Amino acid sequence: MIIFDLTCSADHRFEGWFRSAEDFGQQEADGMVLCPYCGSHEVKRLPSAVHLASPTPAVGRPPESDPLAAARAFIEDMIRHSEDVGTAFADEARRIHYRESPERTIRGVATADDCAALQEEGIDVLRLPRPKKREELN
Numbered sequence: 001m002i003i004f005d006l007t008c009s010a011d012h013r014f015e016g017w018f019r020s021a022e023d024f025g026q027q028e029a030d031g032m033v034l035c036p037y038c039g040s041h042e043v044k045r046l047p048s049a050v051h052l053a054s055p056t057p058a059v060g061r062p063p064e065s066d067p068l069a070a071a072r073a074f075i076e077d078m079i080r081h082s083e084d085v086g087t088a089f090a091d092e093a094r095r096i097h098y099r100e101s102p103e104r105t106i107r108g109v110a111t112a113d114d115c116a117a118l119q120e121e122g123i124d125v126l127r128l129p130r131p132k133k134r135e136e137l138n
């Protein structure tokens, strides 16, 4: 699981997470990484965020017919198939990396410092917009 901080062209800040750097790169290239506040496709990683080992630059491809729905479906699918470890995310990611816990996809919360530390240990972490229902957006 990969986590990092994201920001959109309107300077909204949010977190996103992906299964791998490749997943993020693909979703970003497909225009499926969206700001949860305004739906902007112009999403980029914050300078202070974790640096990916193999960042994939966005390539301005046209968005899917309903990219917001597609992004939500993707995130919801990941939630269904991942284990919520909450604030234990950094510790559990580390245990999985060092094979002290079963390998699986996990999700949870982590600070930018946690992510940086994980990355320094060679553990890929990405952040994704949290799925929010339309009425929760502002």
Ligand SMILES: [Zn+2]
Residues within 6 Å of the ligand: 008, 009, 010, 011, 012, 035, 036, 037, 038, 039, 040
């Ligand atoms: Zn925004």
